[in-house]
Amino acid sequence: MTNWRTVFGHESPYDPQVDGIETAIDTAREGGYTVIEGACGTGKTMIALTAGIELVRDPETDYERVLVLTSVKQQLRQFEADLETINANLPSDWDPVSGLTLVGKADVCPYNRERKAGFDDGTVYDRCESLRERTRDLTGEGGETTAQNLTARARSQQIGLADSGARSTGAFLETAGEPTPYPTELPEYGEGGPVGAETEYCPFYAQYLEDLPDGGSDGDVAEAVPYDFTAAGMVTPEDLVARSASHGTCPHSVMGAALGHVEVVIGNYYHAFDPRTVGSFTGALVDDSTFVVCDEAHMLEPRVRDLVSEGIADSTLRDAETELSRVIQPIKFEREGRQVQGGSKTADADLVRAELNDSDVSYEELNRTLEFVRDLRAELDRRVTDFLDRKHRGWQSNLNDLTDEEIPLRDPAEPAEDELTEWAREAGYGDADWVRAEAVGAVVARILNEAEDEDRTRAVPAVGRILGEWYRQGHTDYFREIELERTWDETEPTDSWRRAYNARLGLHNCVPSDAIGSRLASFGGGILMSATLEPMDAFTEVTGLQYLERAKDRPVTERRYGLHFPAENRESFAVAAPKFTYDNRGSPDEASKRHPGSGDASEQRQRNPTRTHYADAVQKVARLPGNVLVGMPSYAEAKWIGNVLEQRVDKPVLLDAASDDETTQLLKDEFFSGDGKVLVTSLRGTLTEGVDYSGDRLAAAVVCGVPIVNTSSPRTKAVRRAYDDEFGDGFTYALTIPAVRKARQAIGRVIRSPEDVGVRVLLDERYARDSWDSVRPYLPDDGEFQTVSPDMLDVGLERFRSRLSSQ
Secondary structure (H helix, E strand, O other): OOOHHHHOOOOOOOHHHHHHHHHHHHHHHOOOEEEEEEOOOOOHHHHHHHHHHHHHHOOOOOOOEEEEEOOOHHHHHHHHHHHHHHHHOOOOOOOOOOEEEOOOHHHHOHHHHOOOOOOOOOOHHHHHHHHHHHHHHHHOOOOOOOHHHHHHHHHHHHOOOOOOOOOOOOOEEEEOOEEEEEEOOOOEEOOOOOHHHOEEOOHHHHHHHHHOHHHHOOOOHHHHOOOOHHHOOEEOHHHHHHHHHHHOOOHHHHHHHHHHHOOEEEEOOHHHHOHHHHHHHHHHHOOOOEEEEEOOHHHHHHHHHHHOOEEEEHHHHHHHHHHHHHHHHHHHHHHHOOOOOOOOOOOOHHHHHHHHHOOOOOHHHHHHHHHHHHHHHHHHHHHHHHHHHHHOOOHHHOHHHOOOEEEEOOOOOOOOOOHHHHHHHHOOOOHHHHHOHHHHHHHHHHHHHHHHOOOOOOHHHHHHHHHHHHHHOOOOOEEEEEEEEEOOOOOOOOOOHHHOEEEEEEEEEOOOHHHHHHHHHHOOEEEEEEOOOOOHHHHHHHOOHHHHHHHOOOOEEEEEEOOOOOHHHEEEEEEOOOOOOHHHHOOHHHHHHOOOOOOOHHHHHHHOHHHHHHHHHHHHHHOOOOOEEEEEOOHHHHHHHHHHHHHHOOOOEEEOOOOOHHHHHHHHHHHHOOOOOEEEEEOOOOOOOOOOOOHHHOOEEEEEOOOOOOOOOHHHHHHHHHHHHHHOOHHHHHHHHHHHHHHHHHHOOOOOOOOOOEEEEEEOHHHHOOOOOOOHHHOOOOOOOEEEOHHHHHHHHHHHHHHHHHO
8 A cells, every 4th residue: 555645746735635535545445435525725636636546556456547527627627737746746766647638529639629621619520420430441341441551641642642643732730739640631542533532531540540459359449549648647638639640640539548548537527427428438437446536516416417318409300300201211112113313312222121121120110200200390399389379479570589488398396297298199109109219210320321321420319219218217307398499590481480499308307316326336436525515415415425325335424624724814794685586676677777876875775675785785895906706696687786886886897698618718817807897797607616716816706695596497396396305305405505505606716825815795684694594504614704784794894904904
């Protein structure tokens, strides 16, 4: 057994780190999990890596790797940095700890990264699979050439030595700061003639196939990695691309080949909990030789709920209908004595028969599934139209005014069979039609890929799989609905809802504790950690850990480490303002129309006293020197308070909105630069979690209200009812506790280091006082959040400023 202090990346650990590391090691040796709530500064990342690496390097354990899962990119970078720190401080006679960060094809494909050869993020997956299939066909058993010949051809095309039939090329493709041996366009294999007579292939994948031992049929695929990853230390995605592409091999294939051979693998929740990702890529990591680290574990439950939920888009049903028709048509026409028109995208009748004969799917089942999918789409259309006619009379003439909608297929509060399943039964579709659709879909995809000599993602297998899940899953833990998401499609008729909406049949897993618990049981042990996990008993229930402890006899150990930075550098208030609920505050749209930022204070109070209390309190905090973060329950409320502050505060006010990552990053950059500003955002956005506000980036944060999700949503009602049945108190478990964690994450942005100074304010009497709906029990039990009345907040703020100035 090695000494974990040798692995630890710094000279001396904090006391919480010593306890956390030793607890995690001891618990994992018994196959258990350590649950850590640690405030910022605890050093949770180093705790997890040190414990995991110690277990992996100890020959007396069965652990072979550490798998880190995090939902926040900044935390992913922190794990990379801490592993590099560990390697930099290991004894000279120690081998470095090998590490690898997992990303998707879009991030590592050289052509996609540089937007060459027609690649983009929307097509990279299908194009990659198609090119790989062509490359394998050319080089596999019975193929026309070898992988070595393909890579040589690509290199010779690049330097102008191609045969006369090869197309001209441009400059070398460069990516990750390194030149590759290949052209910027895809090379082609053929004997000359028109381009259509030649076959595009991927030279990077061809080189990977060439590097495989014995052509990939025998031996360890890790031998195809063009560097010694066991001695490479931490390999980031940029490192991976640079090392692989400069050698001329496929970075994504190299990542897969190295996956099971490094000591630390860093990924996200998809890599352990998404059934499709595990099935196709990371399955080898999910076993008892892996020590798993779930970072930002307060997000584990909602993220896994999304990953194990399903859905079928209206457009996917349409595409599946087309694919089924293309396979059925050749035999149908043959039986009718008709000819398939030239150029029609259909399979050959002989091919269809041959594939059906090799499977357990009949031609009659193809027809039956087509009828089912076609009728299902027609029923979806009827239900959406009826809903819009009821709720939005005259909607055809006001398509731009429509909003996102949910159409429940049962009463969310009363588990029962859904209306779509009832419709199918009454329409004559039985159990076999639901269950056999998956097998039918697999055969149809195989026929089309064979007919078109192109392996790409087809719609009908996904439709078949989800129809099977729709039939199999229960009606309490799963909720079924139609989701309408705003979009715009000019190709649809002007009076069609499809012009304004994407429609989706949703199958939502309301209680993911079984999925989480069963997957955690597959690992040897691990750590789940976050700054906001309390109450621990609720967390261990909703993540299935209590079941793991009771039924599987695997220990679950809890640890709590508070904020240990100097207490005199911070002040924390829970302000007893009226509850910021819809009943008290009304609509933000109405409030904005009344211009609450202007006019006499007594007049404002008469209009809406609750909003006046909040406008006054937020104004007091926003006027503090430096940057101030304001968190609201929604973007609509953020817009309201932003308008108020623009009129009342003598500093720039930046308003966040639901947007893409690039826009959000630009907003952060603007906030961090120059003099003090106010940043207003939703507590359900991306600026209140996982963002580094250390140093002078943030002087204060104020949270308005308890950010409970929309309780009128059918899906929310269904989750609440399912949690009632499972845990006894659905409102607390499904709504209140996650909302308080969101608030705690936001105020946790203020104090990030021993030198940071700042103010944390929770506005709402539910944080301040004990009552039937109080959330004070879910705050850290350290007494830091002192209760004040709204009119005493400015006194407390001034006292804190005076204390600082006197130090």
